[in-house]
Amino acid sequence: MPDSINTGVCADWTTPAAVANVGCGGADPGTVQSSITVASQILFFLSGRQYPGVCEDTVRPCARPRHPRWRDWAPQGWVQTWRRSGWGWADWIPGVSDGGCGHISTVGLGAYPIVEIVEVLVDSAVVAASAYRVVDDRWLMRVDGDGWPACQDLAADPTTDLDTFSVEFTHGTPPPDMGELAAAVLACELVKSVNGDDTCRLSRRARSITREQVTAVLLDPGSIVTDGRTGIYEVDLFLEAVNPGRARRRAAVYTPEMIREGIFDNRPAS
Numbered sequence: 001m002p003d004s005i006n007t008g009v010c011a012d013w014t015t016p017a018a019v020a021n022v023g024c025g026g027a028d029p030g031t032v033q034s035s036i037t038v039a040s041q042i043l044f045f046l047s048g049r050q051y052p053g054v055c056e057d058t059v060r061p062c063a064r065p066r067h068p069r070w071r072d073w074a075p076q077g078w079v080q081t082w083r084r085s086g087w088g089w090a091d092w093i094p095g096v097s098d099g100g101c102g103h104i105s106t107v108g109l110g111a112y113p114i115v116e117i118v119e120v121l122v123d124s125a126v127v128a129a130s131a132y133r134v135v136d137d138r139w140l141m142r143v144d145g146d147g148w149p150a151c152q153d154l155a156a157d158p159t160t161d162l163d164t165f166s167v168e169f170t171h172g173t174p175p176p177d178m179g180e181l182a183a184a185v186l187a188c189e190l191v192k193s194v195n196g197d198d199t200c201r202l203s204r205r206a207r208s209i210t211r212e213q214v215t216a217v218l219l220d221p222g223s224i225v226t227d228g229r230t231g232i233y234e235v236d237l238f239l240e241a242v243n244p245g246r247a248r249r250r251a252a253v254y255t256p257e258m259i260r261e262g263i264f265d266n267r268p269a270s
Contacts, residue, residue: 008044008045008049008052009040009041009044009052009053010052010053010054010055010056010172011040011052011053011054011055011174012036012037012040012053012183013036013039013040013043013044013051013053013175013179013180013182013183014036014039014040014180014181014183014184014187015036015184016029016032016033016036018180018181018183018184019032019035019036019184019187019188019191020032021184022181022184022185022188023188023199024187024188024191024192027191027195031191031194031195032187032191035187035188035190035191035194036183036187038187038190039183039184039186039187039190040053040183042186042230043175043179043182043183043186043235043238043239045248046228046229046230046239046243047175047179047238047239047242047243048242048243048246048247048248048249049248049249050173050242050243051172051173051174051175051176051179052172052173053172053173053174053175054115054170054171054172054173054174055111055170055171055172056118056168056169056170057109057111057168057169057170057171058166058167058168058169059109059110059111059166059167059169060152060154060158060164060165060166060167061107061108061109061148061165061167062150062151062152062154062165101149101150101151102147102150103146103147103148103149103150104147104148104150105141105142105147105148106135106139106140106141106142106148107139107140107148107167108138108139108140109138109139109140109167109169109171111169111171111172112137112138112171113137113138113171113172113173114134114137114138114140114169114170114171115169115170115171115172116169116170117129117132117134117140117167117168117169118168118169118170119167119168120132120140120166120167120168121158121159121164121165121166121167122148122149122164122165123161123162123163123164123165124157124158124159124160124161124162124164128144130144131143131144131146132144140167148165149163149165152164152165176242178237178238178241178242179238179242181234181238182234182235182237182238182239185232185234185235186230186232186235189201189202189232190202201231201232202230202231202232227246228243228246
C-alpha cells in the first residue's frame, strides 16, 4: 500500500496479475510489487494528480475562532479537522459565531470527492445514515432537524467518550481503465529494467535493493521522464488523453462567494 501522506497515492493503480499479463509473468514478486508502487506514483504525478485512488480517512471537525486579520478575505472563517495524519484545514460553514460551540447543519470534511460515508459518531453513538446526506461530493449535511457539534474534546476517544464527533469516510478518484493498463505496462518495464532485460523500453538506470527481505526499486525519475512523458506508447497515450497540457495538478477554484451566496444550505441548525 502506498504512503498517501508522502506521495498522495492511496492505492496502487494495478495488480501483479495485470503486470504478468503484459509480459512480466514469473518475475520476482517483491520486485513486481515495488515496481507497481513506483509506477503508480509516477503516473499519479504525471497525470496532474487526478487519480489518487480511493482513500480511507477519519476526521474530527472542530470550529476554531477566526483570526482578526482574516476578516477581510475570509469572513466565514475556517474549520480545522484532525485526522490520523495530523491537522488539516477545511472550509468552515457559517452558523457559529466566533468562539461559539453550538450546532451547525453542514460541515466540510477537508477532502474531495467524498465517495462514501462509512460511519459518523457523535458522543460515541452512531448517527443513522438517514440523518445526513452528502452535498456536492464535499459537504456533510444534517437533514433530520438536528445539527453537528461545532466544537468537541479532541483529547477524548470518539468511540467511547461524550463531547466527541468523528466521521469515517472514503474519498478520491480511482484511475480509469486506460490508467490501470498504463500502470501495468510501466511497472512491467521497470521490472525489465531492474532485471537487465534487452526488451526494456526504459532507460537502464533503474535498480533494485533488498534489505531484511524487503525489495525496493530505485530510479532517477529524470532518467525515464522527458517533458512529462515516458516514451512508452501505451503510457504516453493515457497521459496525453488525461493531461494534454502537462499540468502538475488539477485546477481548483476557491471563493468565499460560494458560501455567502448559498450554494448549499449553510444556516445554523435549530
